[in-house]
Amino acid sequence: MSVLVFVEGLNGEIKKSSLEAASYGSQVAQQLGTTATAVAIGEVQEDALARLGEQGISRVLYDADSRLNQFVADAYVKVIAKAAQQENAKVLVFSNSNIGAAVGSKLAVRLNGALATNVTSLPKTDGGQFVVTRGVFSGKAFADVNLAADVKIIAVKKNAFEITQTAGNTATVEKLSAELSDADFAAAPKETVMQDTEGGVLLQEAEIVVSGGRGLKGPENWHLVEDLAKALGAATACSKPVSDLDWRPHHEHVGQTGITVSPNLYIAIGISGAIQHLAGVNSSKVIVVINKDPEAPFFKAADYGIVGDAFEIVPKLIEAAKAL
Ligand code: FAD
Numbered sequence: 122m123s124v125l126v127f128v129e130g131l132n133g134e135i136k137k138s139s140l141e142a143a144s145y146g147s148q149v150a151q152q153l154g155t156t157a158t159a160v161a162i163g164e165v166q167e168d169a170l171a172r173l174g175e176q177g178i179s180r181v182l183y184d185a186d187s188r189l190n191q192f193v194a195d196a197y198v199k200v201i202a203k204a205a206q207q208e209n210a211k212v213l214v215f216s217n218s219n220i221g222a223a224v225g226s227k228l229a230v231r232l233n234g235a236l237a238t239n240v241t242s243l244p245k246t247d248g249g250q251f252v253v254t255r256g257v258f259s260g261k262a263f264a265d266v267n268l269a270a271d272v273k274i275i276a277v278k279k280n281a282f283e284i285t286q287t288a289g290n291t292a293t294v295e296k297l298s299a300e301l302s303d304a305d306f307a308a309a310p311k312e313t314v315m316q317d318t319e320g321g322v323l324l325q326e327a328e329i330v331v332s333g334g335r336g337l338k339g340p341e342n343w344h345l346v347e348d349l350a351k352a353l354g355a356a357t358a359c360s361k362p363v364s365d366l367d368w369r370p371h372h373e374h375v376g377q378t379g380i381t382v383s384p385n386l387y388i389a390i391g392i393s394g395a396i397q398h399l400a401g402v403n404s405s406k407v408i409v410v411i412n413k414d415p416e417a418p419f420f421k422a423a424d425y426g427i428v429g430d431a432f433e434i435v436p437k438l439i440e441a442a443k444a445l
Pocket of ligand 1: 334378
């Protein structure tokens with residue numbers, strides 16, 4: 122019996138959210154007195170896979186079938202299920218990413234397992250139970266759920282767990298072949314287009330996000346967001362009306378109907394903090410709000426707030442960030 126962690130790659134490296142999942146999986150394995158194995162799919166460099174040893178992973182099973190370089194849910198599920206069967210894995214762990222969410226429910230059906238998404242705690246295993254806490258209602262409440270099936274599937278909330286690091290530890294990397302057929306790619310996308318990234322920082326993976334709202338008045342003022350993001354090595358984002366007005370591309374819109382981000386630092390400039398916006402950003406570690414209205418709802422969710430005119434404050438922040 123082992124714990125199996127599914128890790129996602131990005132540009133040959135392992136995604137930060139998957140390193141969090143690997144750290145979580147290793148801790149669960151330790152709790153259960155077993156080992157944690159990872160399964161990786163698609164285009165990931167082997168030395169990046171070996172470095173998963175630093176997160177406590179002992180072995181990595183790797184399916185390098187080039188057809189898996191783009192995400193195809195059915196094919197990914199088949200590979201993960203094959204690895205789970207080979208390892209006799211009773212606990213499967215992955216990040217609560219878009220890909221994680223897409224494979225989680227399919228895996229639960231295939232393996233007759235119990236699935237918990239958006240998980241924020243290690244399991245409590247007293248009395249033969251397996252209880253994890255998960256965020257519900259867009260992170261406004263938490264629920265404890267007992268995963269009673271033989272196979273437990275856990276999608277870990279992004280940024281809820283630290284990446285553990287034991288320098289120098291390496292995992293062994295072994296080839297895995299799930300013998301995929303054309304039928305497994307029946308619902309493959311015709312083409313996958315990577316979103317444009319500001320300064321190369323992918324919004325979902327960014328450590329720092331600088332986000333602008335309607336308070337910035339128009340696209341001609343977006344240099345304020347871009348310059349601050351550049352100075353901080355951050356990704357840029359926006360509120361929904363901003364993308365609806367075509368001031369910014371839709372892939373930058375965060376919130377209930379857009380992307381969910383969980384950076385270490387989220388800087389909101391001229392955004393009111395409507396509940397639908399907060400739903401996409403409230404798992405950020407530190408939130409800084411700049412708004413000229415002291416009654417703006419966002420201040421209630423903020424760790425730090427600056428009441429004032431963005432057009433006066435942001436240029437000063439840019440100067441300060443450049444001087445760091
Ligand atoms: P506004 O509400 O217009 O706020 C602008 C803010 O800028 C104000 O607080 C104002 O005080 C401040 N401001 C103005 N001038 C300045 C200045 N010079 N300096 C500093 N501050 C200034 N919204 C999302 O963002 N994401 C979603 O996913 C989303 N999904 C939705 C889903 C549904 C079903 C619905 C009904 C709505 C959704 N919305 C979403 C819209 C949401 O309700 C809000 O309307 C939206 O978030 C407001 O955007 P905003 O804060 O940029 O604009």
